[in-house]
């Protein structure tokens with residue numbers, strides 16, 4: 001019998017709201033990590049795993065893409081890393097009887113939390129068209145079904161192949177090769193919903209969509225500005241690097257609508273100071289910005305820098321750098337000069353004095369790093385906002401020198417590597433040419449669909465087969481209802497996964513689940529145990545070796561699944577040695593070394609302890625691979641979020657107990673939430689103005705032109721010190737509020753951080769009386 005967790009019991013009202021915490025991490029975090037890991041795994045497995053996480057002979061933690069230091073401590077992991085490992089390495093497996101006991105129609109009513117708690121998937125299962133049950137099938141049968149359906153399509157573009165950012169470089173490379181050999185560029189990925197705005201902005205301005213800093217740069221910075229990011233929950237090991245920078249005299253500035261606790265005070269669990277003392281005061285300055293105000297903030301900072309140069313010509317800007325390496329300064333100067341102070345104040349919700357203090361810090365610092373994550377990318381003007389980061393950095397030569405640079409902090413542990421390996425619906429011709437030369441075939445050149453366009457195309461009946469290498473697109477993407485309807489309208493959906501999630505139960509007419517090995521599992525092939533590689537946020541590539549025997553001998557690696565599927569679909573008469581790839585991953589790396597720049601001698605360098613760092617023109621030599629050969633200073637029209645009277649700008653964030661759509665639990669410790677997720681954080685003064693009070697229940701309603709309102713029903717209001725006019729709730733539940741068409745300009749990333757909403761009070765009786773659609 002499976003115990004029903006509270007979230008699946010509608011009568012359970014366990015939500016408790018407490019005072020938010022005043023410091024992050026610390027010994028309690030480590031204890032929590034140990035307790036949760038031990039409870040699920042038992043002590044032997046736990047010790048084995050925890051001694052291998054992020055070690056040079058171990059496996060790469062799958063929780064985030066934060067880089068590893070050169071000198072590793074024996075415990076190079078954080079609380080949430082340990083939880084991600086425990087979640088994957090659980091000895092619990094989904095039994096064969098599960099599929100007969102649980103019709104898909106019943107599983108559809110289960111929460112993500114419950115689905116994820118059922119254990120590791122260990123056998124391929126198939127749901128026939130018209131059936132309400134998955135039934136176990138052999139691998140051969142599963143591959144035959146997918147091959148039949150793919151070969152039966154009128155065009156390869158009627159299929160789409162999604163990737164989530166946990167896939168290794170080797171799996172991603174063979175996957176994109178298979179998809180292109182099959183004949184389509186329909187390769188949407190989680191990055192479309194994540195750092196796509198970053199890639200778009202950085203490619204256009206500096207010629208490479210990646211960070212220009214290395215790990216050691218944090219130790220040399222004078223100022224680190226952390227924008228739109230919650231490292232305490234989502235990149236906890238970053239706090240150790242920030243703390244070290246801080247102790248060497250760097251200033252840290254946080255820009256965020258929420259007072260994220262880790263940016264205020266951090267108790268490093270690995271130092272005496274952290275365990276026994278008060279920890280480290282982190283942010284020297286906290287700019288509590290209004291959602292979407294960053295673009296105005298950055299433009300204002302640049303304006304102040306240019307004014308300082310006017311006052312003391314020749315002393316403020318890095319003229320040598322600007323003259324030699326950039327274009328566009330004059331137009332930019334004219335543009336920001338006219339920036340209106342009132343507009344900046346309105347857009348940011350900040351006093352100009354506060355922004356000016358940051359401008360002074362920026363001017364006083366020789367080496368500045370700006371980091372960012374979803375708080376900047378998931379906005380209508382996300383791309384332009386990141387272009388403004390580049391503008392500000394370029395003015396004083398803060399790119400391509402030690403201790404300085406632009407540093408997007410990635411999400412999934414190998415999302416950056418997957419892109420490097422060709423997972424992108426619009427890979428440049430140079431990559432496709434190299435692929436063509438290596439494998440003697442003509443890759444398709446027409447761009448494919450991204451995640452949003454994929455759902456739209458499915459909705460129009462243009463995509464009939466959906467294949468996902470990991471992830472949970474139905475749960476992760478905006479417009480849940482449209483996404484579910486689109487998925488249900490397809491002929492076949494296939495999920496390659498470690499554990500159950502919503503995308504396995506909202507299916508096409510026919511569906512398959514193909515279980516796979518995770519990072520922690522030993523991957524044994526004919527030539528012996530294999531390792532794979534990943535690339536972190538700062539372009540370091542290194543090996544990751546599984547540590548545990550897989551939960552079942554039936555499980556196949558992602559490489560095995562993709563290569564066997566390729567053989568089933570393409571037949572053995574094609575120029576790629578798929579069987580050889582599966583037998584020995586060194587042969588995949590040999591091909592990568594010839595196709596992907598920077599991977600020369602890949603097999604040898606991947607075996608070096610700690611791996612190697614990919615070349616990066618802007619970082620290494622101030623070489624900017626843009627069409628002009630210069631870094632582009634750009635002019636971007638300011639746009640801020642319009643919010644009518646009585647409305648709030650709602651952002652969707654991660655709780656401390658989730659990994660994207662995966663729920664580890666129902667708490668959000670740092671923000672003082674226990675036992676539930678149906679909360680909306682609102683500033684007390686906004687509550688007073690709206691005639692609401694802490695504890696009230698409200699419907700969260702988003703309004704869109706020419707469409708009915710979208711409703712997230714019966715949320716508990718929590719008075720919280722967020723920025724005025726802003727509110728926050730959790731993703732993925734809030735995805736119902738965002739239409740597919742609401743995306744960032746230029747990157748098509750769903751606007752998940754600025755949803756204009758109204759809050760409508762609703763009583764328990766009224767709520768119970770209505771039929772939930």
Ligand SMILES: Nc1nc2c(c(=O)[nH]1)N[C@H]1C(S)=C(S)[C@@H](COP(=O)(O)OP(=O)(O)OC[C@H]3O[C@@H](n4cnc5c(=O)[nH]c(N)nc54)[C@H](O)[C@@H]3O)O[C@H]1N2
Pocket residue numbers: 063064065080194227228229230231233234235255256257258260289290291292293294373374375376410411412651652653654655656658659660753
């Ligand atoms: N434990 C754990 N780790 C994870 C993940 C996870 O779910 N759980 N997810 C992984 C993934 S895929 C990703 S992409 C990263 C995400 O890492 P984050 O980007 O830190 O994740 P979010 O929870 O979306 O937090 C967004 C932050 O931006 C702030 N913000 C929102 N709007 C604005 C704005 O307009 N301006 C500014 N300046 N700030 C704003 C929010 O208040 C919040 O602090 O984490 C990765 N790591």
Ligand SMILES: Nc1nc2c(c(=O)[nH]1)N[C@H]1C(S)=C(S)[C@@H](COP(=O)(O)OP(=O)(O)OC[C@H]3O[C@@H](n4cnc5c(=O)[nH]c(N)nc54)[C@H](O)[C@@H]3O)O[C@H]1N2
Pocket residue numbers: 164165166167190191193194195374378411412469470471472473476477478496497498499500501516517518519558652653654659660661662731732734735752
């Ligand atoms: N409203 C709102 N929406 C958002 C966001 C937001 O901030 N707000 N954030 C966006 C972001 S940044 C991202 S990255 C996306 C995330 O989108 P996805 O990457 O699609 O979603 P995840 O929840 O990370 O996927 C989790 C699933 O991956 C599978 N999995 C785990 N490990 C492995 C593995 O090793 N191999 C395979 N094959 N499968 C595995 C498991 O079955 C698990 O259920 O969501 C986006 N959606």
Ligand SMILES: [Mo]
Pocket residue numbers: 190193194195410411412
């Ligand atoms: Mo992400």
